[in-house]
Amino acid sequence: VxxxxxxxxxxxxxxxxxxxxxxxxxxxxxxxxxxxxxxxxxxxxxxxxATVTARPLSEVNAVLDDLRAGRIEGRVALTP
Incomplete structure (x- = not known):
């Protein structure tokens, strides 16, 4: 918001x-x-x-690492 x-x-x-x-x-x-x-x-x-990237659910830990490190631009959608 x-x-x-x-x-x-x-x-x-x-x-x-x-x-x-x-x-x-x-x-x-x-x-x-x-x-x-x-x-x-x-x-x-x-x-x-909107900047949205799709990544497989199997990469959830890598996505969280990227998020914490500030390497994610926009949003990431985790897909099954």
């Missing part, structure tokens, strides 16, 4: 879901509302591509 901007008030967060689903919350104060609107339009137009 990425939070952009500084709205007034608090941001209530369901801690139970955040912990169990391992959700990462990051904040960003870079850019304006117009920048945000342009970024969302960019994503809606399909111009944002």
């Amino acid at each position: 990425s939070l952009v901007g500084l709205p007034p008030g608090d941001f209530p967060t369901p801690i139970f879901d955040v912990v169990l689903k391992r959700i990462t919350v990051r904040g960003s104060i870079v850019g304006t509302r117009r920048d945000l609107a342009e970024a969302i339009a960019f994503a809606a137009d399909g111009k944002v591509k």
